[in-house]
Amino acid sequence: LRDKLPGLAWLSQILTAFSAKRPLPPWQRRWFQPTELAVTPIGERPVLLFVDTFSRYFEPENLRSAQRVLSAAGFTPFAPLPDQRSTKPLCCGRTHLSVGNVVRARDTAQRLVETYAPYAAAGIPIVGLEPSCLLALKDEIPALLNTQDAQQVAKMVLTFEELLLTEKTALCLKPLQAKALLHGHCHQKAFGVMRPVQEVLGMIEGLEVETIETSCCGMAGAFGYGAETFDISMQMAEARLLPAIRGADAQTYVIADGTSCRSQIKDGAAREAVHVVRLLDQQLIKD
Incomplete structure (x- = not known):
């Protein structure tokens, strides 16, 4: 409604400081559901697909394309779920860090690292689609957490394109x-x-x-x-x-x-x- 009703964008600018000159990205009704991917590694060539917040809610078709391409290349993508203390999806915490909310960023990043660390230790590649989120796992998060688990996760991170080139693919x-x-x-x-x-x-x-x-x-x-x-x-x-x-x-x-x-x-x-x-x-x- 913000970008459809006359005057609402200007009102939202006053309330949120988001410019009325630019539309906000629309949330997708058919957002990417946790059930769309396996939650544990299967097959001979498992790969952990990092489902970032932007892809999950705004561009889910990118994730669905990634599933098909990875499968065609001979991989079996999966996305592990966090522990049962919270049903909130995993996030790298970069958005919190970018506005100076370091405590929230650290907690969010720690939750993600705790979930990914066992798979990283097992030598399973971690790939993602959004560069800023994926590469935060290699840069900001290890510096923020300064833990062995964070370093181990960082070592297993590859961009989507790097994975397709470093592994023998059958595309x-x-x-x-x-x-x-x-x-x-x-x-x-x-x-x-x-x-x-x-x-x-x-x-x-x-x-x-x-x-x-x-x-x-x-x-x-x-x-x-x-x-x-x-x-x-x-x-x-x-x-x-x-x-x-x-x-x-x-x-x-x-x-x-x-x-x-x-x-x-x-x-x-x-x-x-x-x-x-x-x-x-x-x-x-x-x-």
């Missing part, structure tokens, strides 16, 4: 005669994991990929939603990212792994960007 993909613009998330650039993204896209025969040379898209989580920071956010996007996308024809795919990056592209260029996993899912040769 059969249809050729695609098309062009694609690729935008890298800041965390992907900082951790040097853009090359695996490019290499995985190279598995699609005929796809011509151009990486947009940009810095931050300008969203930076909630930064782009703030009433006081919205204009700065758009200025950052207008430096290179949005002009490059507007200059592409309508048939060109726009690929961005970051949730906030895709929101910025949609709001600023009226184009739907997709996660790599969605394109892989689209091109799977299904039996």
Whole structure:
């Protein structure tokens, strides 16, 4: 309703400090349910799929695509549940940390690490879709908790694309005669994991990929939603990212792994960007 009823967006800006100039991401009615994945490892090549909050509630189809792609590659994805003290889904705690709520962030991260640690100790890879959340397991969380379990979990973290390249996969993909613009998330650039993204896209025969040379898209989580920071956010996007996308024809795919990056592209260029996993899912040769 906030973005549909006249005047409600401006009222919400007064109450929440979220800019009325930008729509909020819609919650999905068919959000990703815990029952959609096994909760314990099965098969010869189990992989722990980190179901982040953004994918769970806003873009669940990315997770469903990940299930299909991982299965097609010979993996059996699962997502363990936390202990029975709380039914609240697992979260990395990054959103708490970004606003200075260190105590809440530590508690949230500890809960996740306690759940993942036994599987990390067993040598099971941990993968995820949202770069900022997944890579928090390698960076912020070990520093925040300073425990052996957190370090062990960090060692087993791989991006989705890294997993597909480091393991012997059996992905059969249809050729695609098309062009694609690729935008890298800041965390992907900082951790040097853009090359695996490019290499995985190279598995699609005929796809011509151009990486947009940009810095931050300008969203930076909630930064782009703030009433006081919205204009700065758009200025950052207008430096290179949005002009490059507007200059592409309508048939060109726009690929961005970051949730906030895709929101910025949609709001600023009226184009739907997709996660790599969605394109892989689209091109799977299904039996």
